[in-house]
Amino acid sequence: MTTITDSLTVAVIGAGGKMGMRVSNNLAATDHRVAYVENSPAGRQRTLDAGRELTDARAAVSDADIVVFAVPDLALQAVTAELVPQMKPGSIALTLDPAAAYAGLLTDRDDVIRAVAHPCHPSIFLRRTTPEEYADTFGGIAAPQDSIAAIESDDPQKKAILDATVRAIYAPVIDVHYVTIKQLAQLEPTLVETVACMIGALLNEALSEAVNTMGVPEDAARSILYGHTQVALANGLRGDNPFSDACHIAMEYGRESIVKDDWKKIFRDDELDKNLARMLHLDSIER
Numbered sequence: 001m002t003t004i005t006d007s008l009t010v011a012v013i014g015a016g017g018k019m020g021m022r023v024s025n026n027l028a029a030t031d032h033r034v035a036y037v038e039n040s041p042a043g044r045q046r047t048l049d050a051g052r053e054l055t056d057a058r059a060a061v062s063d064a065d066i067v068v069f070a071v072p073d074l075a076l077q078a079v080t081a082e083l084v085p086q087m088k089p090g091s092i093a094l095t096l097d098p099a100a101a102y103a104g105l106l107t108d109r110d111d112v113i114r115a116v117a118h119p120c121h122p123s124i125f126l127r128r129t130t131p132e133e134y135a136d137t138f139g140g141i142a143a144p145q146d147s148i149a150a151i152e153s154d155d156p157q158k159k160a161i162l163d164a165t166v167r168a169i170y171a172p173v174i175d176v177h178y179v180t181i182k183q184l185a186q187l188e189p190t191l192v193e194t195v196a197c198m199i200g201a202l203l204n205e206a207l208s209e210a211v212n213t214m215g216v217p218e219d220a221a222r223s224i225l226y227g228h229t230q231v232a233l234a235n236g237l238r239g240d241n242p243f244s245d246a247c248h249i250a251m252e253y254g255r256e257s258i259v260k261d262d263w264k265k266i267f268r269d270d271e272l273d274k275n276l277a278r279m280l281h282l283d284s285i286e287r
């Protein structure tokens, strides 16, 4: 891949939000020239408290090689409608989630390239060595992670700018995997939020049931659940530590009792649209 040798001019819109602060902290540690834009009083204060200056949105985007739109998904339609027309020809509009892009809510321009990049978060199988790596469960601080990115351009120079930006904002990054925006939406939300995050919440509900309804001592329940969650994921995802025959019977009972027969419909295009419409507070997705 072409690599970037010069520093970039980057604008971060929503610099005082959760992702905005994370990507800004990392960009501030690079040689790139970064303009920080934020419109809420609390977000502006967080940006200033971090020692960063605020820039007017229009000035920031008109000068940027790449604009990172770190605003809430529900605000992306209005924010891109306002700012994409102000962007430099040939620049890249980067959003951090595929939902609004796949739903067709973003303002497009023929001479502005659309890109999306989402952090993978550090793998549960990452070989962490330092306390900082163990503490960094989200990624972007000390624990290396991959990222998934999509860019609607074949220009190697544009891909190199995106790659350099993604490696900077989500650092430390191991690999950047390139997919289409639709594939990114099939991964996130469907694979990871709809399935994996839901199962995480279900585990917590099951823990609460064992403790609060059944009266099992919390320390005991938490301890056996945390250990078995690791074994279940290592077995389920990598085939480590084969389960006993009795465990397979209990798993089958769990599947019959908890999982609906047609659950894989969540990967269908019409179901993805329904999911995204709910996430974006729309009646439906119009294509």
Ligand SMILES: NC(=O)c1ccc[n+]([C@@H]2O[C@H](COP(=O)([O-])OP(=O)(O)OC[C@H]3O[C@@H](n4cnc5c(N)ncnc54)[C@H](O)[C@@H]3O)[C@@H](O)[C@H]2O)c1
Residues within 6 Å of the ligand: 013, 014, 015, 016, 017, 018, 019, 020, 037, 038, 039, 040, 043, 057, 069, 070, 071, 072, 073, 075, 079, 095, 096, 097, 118, 119
């Ligand atoms: N939070 C996460 O864990 C996470 C993870 C991956 C991707 N994302 C994506 O990152 C994006 C941002 O999400 P977030 O959770 O950081 O949101 P957030 O609500 O924490 O922050 C958004 C920030 O944008 C600011 N903002 C809103 N409109 C603005 C405007 N017109 N001009 C300047 N600033 C404006 C808000 O004041 C706020 O500070 C979303 O697309 C989200 O899907 C979030």
